[in-house]
Amino acid sequence: MAKTKPVINVAFVGHVDHGKSTTIGHLMFKCGNLPQQKLDKLRAEAEKHGKIGFEFAYYMDRFKEERERGVTIDLSYEKLITQKFEVTIIDAPGHRDFVKNMITGASQADSAFLCVAAKEGVQPQTKEHVWLLKTMGVGDLAVLINKMDTVEYKEAAYEKVKKDVSDIIKQAGYKPDEINFIPCSGLKGDNLKEKSDNLPWYKGPSVLDQFDLFKLPEKPTELPLRMPVQDAYEIKGIGTVPVGKIETGVMKPGQKIVVLPGRTGTGIQGEVKTVEMHHEALPFAEPGDNVGVNLRGIGKKDIARGDVICDAAKPMKVVEEFTAQIAIISPLGVIAVGYTPVFHVHTAQVPCKFIELISKTAPDGTKTDKPDFLKVGDVARVKIKPMGNLVLETQGDNPHMSRFAIRDAGTTVAAGVCIELKAKTELKAKA
Numbered sequence: 455m456a457k458t459k460p461v462i463n464v465a466f467v468g469h470v471d472h473g474k475s476t477t478i479g480h481l482m483f484k485c486g487n488l489p490q491q492k493l494d495k496l497r498a499e500a501e502k503h504g505k506i507g508f509e510f511a512y513y514m515d516r517f518k519e520e521r522e523r524g525v526t527i528d529l530s531y532e533k534l535i536t537q538k539f540e541v542t543i544i545d546a547p548g549h550r551d552f553v554k555n556m557i558t559g560a561s562q563a564d565s566a567f568l569c570v571a572a573k574e575g576v577q578p579q580t581k582e583h584v585w586l587l588k589t590m591g592v593g594d595l596a597v598l599i600n601k602m603d604t605v606e607y608k609e610a611a612y613e614k615v616k617k618d619v620s621d622i623i624k625q626a627g628y629k630p631d632e633i634n635f636i637p638c639s640g641l642k643g644d645n646l647k648e649k650s651d652n653l654p655w656y657k658g659p660s661v662l663d664q665f666d667l668f669k670l671p672e673k674p675t676e677l678p679l680r681m682p683v684q685d686a687y688e689i690k691g692i693g694t695v696p697v698g699k700i701e702t703g704v705m706k707p708g709q710k711i712v713v714l715p716g717r718t719g720t721g722i723q724g725e726v727k728t729v730e731m732h733h734e735a736l737p738f739a740e741p742g743d744n745v746g747v748n749l750r751g752i753g754k755k756d757i758a759r760g761d762v763i764c765d766a767a768k769p770m771k772v773v774e775e776f777t778a779q780i781a782i783i784s785p786l787g788v789i790a791v792g793y794t795p796v797f798h799v800h801t802a803q804v805p806c807k808f809i810e811l812i813s814k815t816a817p818d819g820t821k822t823d824k825p826d827f828l829k830v831g832d833v834a835r836v837k838i839k840p841m842g843n844l845v846l847e848t849q850g851d852n853p854h855m856s857r858f859a860i861r862d863a864g865t866t867v868a869a870g871v872c873i874e875l876k877a878k879t880e881l882k883a884k885a
């Protein structure tokens with residue numbers, strides 16, 4: 455597929471069962487991507503599983519277990535051509551057990567719809583997902599206040615949820631005044647494609663309109679090449695094909711690269727043979743492109759999820775220790791020196807230890823130097839030591855590669871950004 459319109463990747467996130475998959479499925483039906491005959495089949499299958507009302511969700515939930523349980527487990531993708539964009543819709547799971555997959559989805563997204571059910575309002579994963587979006591660098595957000603049919607399409611119900619969502623997104627650093635809050639019903643179809651007569655008080659865009667209101671993601675092409683690897687496949691006759699989204703820089707056939715940290719922990723040198731998107735070879739790929747790459751000199755064992763393909767002349771650094779600014783979202787207890795949770799950085803997961811608490815600001819604004827512990831609502835400056843090989847950059851060098859989430863026992867404890875770092879060894883480029 456030749457690139458005609460600019461590509462954007464839009465994730466649907468939010469608490470379990472708030473209607474993400476249903477909204478996408480129904481929108482696809484209204485846009486003609488899901489034919490009536492197929493919908494009838496999905497409806498029959500949903501009924502067979504005792505899941506009446508899940509037919510639109512089934513369009514996105516394609517695995518047997520997802521259909522039987524009526525929950526999204528893994529990410530699924532759907533193409534939509536709008537007036538302005540070629541959109542890749544990313545349907546993320548809301549269930550707390552699958553937050554890892556949501557993080558991967560957020561790492562691929564340029565923009566996102568946060569889906570909140572009108573009756574239930576803000577729920578734990580509503581808040582957690584907001585922080586994760588922010589951490590993963592998704593700056594452009596719209597909020598769907600879904601299931602408006604369950605609150606008789608009342609404006610008061612919408613306003614209440616809008617206020618609660620505004621509060622949490624503001625805490626995470628979004629500007630609620632610049633964000634559209636769209637009332638809709640994924641199941642009944644209101645405000646998905648056309649504006650609905652059931653919501654005459656609402657003057658804003660429909661869900662479909664909103665896609666074209668998302669900002670065209672800035673393309674940091676001037677920064678060095680960084681492509682975090684989401685997965686690496688072994689393809690017969692071709693070799694190892696890592697896939698992922700290019701965060702910064704440009705990738706071209708013939709380019710010298712280094713995979714970091716790679717199997718060795720110190721980087722493996724290689725060269726780009728081909729770059730493909732949607733099975734088409736590209737002359738070059740840019741930030742935002744989700745691509746598959748064939749690399750000369752890199753075997754299956756050399757590369758895995760969590761590695762980053764970097765410009766060989768300007769590689770990232772493997773970190774000895776780093777200073778970070780973090781916000782505590784929901785600690786399981788309190789955080790003190792010695793605490794060693796898992797850090798999710800781009801697509802990598804590495805246990806890291808808190809070695810120093812430098813300072814903190816409590817939610818009431820009180821500042822403390824060298825605090826003994828951190829708790830929910832605190833924003834802190836801390837020193838961290840990775841327990842494995844981790845590549846990271848400072849916010850000053852490359853903001854796209856400086857953010858991380860801290861997770862422990864199935865919960866996102868904190869989110870943060872790297873301010874300063876000390877490299878393990880100065881990796882010399884052998885381009």
Ligand SMILES: Nc1nc2c(ncn2[C@@H]2O[C@H](COP(=O)(O)OP(=O)(O)OP(=O)(O)O)[C@@H](O)[C@H]2O)c(=O)[nH]1
Nearest residue numbers: 470471472473474475476507525526548601640641
């Ligand atoms: N009444 C009503 N029900 C809805 C609406 N949207 C979704 N539902 C129902 O809510 C349930 C969950 O819908 P899903 O689309 O699977 O929700 P989800 O957000 O994708 O859930 P996960 O992916 O598991 O997090 C299903 O029973 C849907 O029929 C809506 O607008 N109105």
Ligand SMILES: [Mg+2]
Nearest residue numbers: 474475525526
């Ligand atoms: Mg779903």
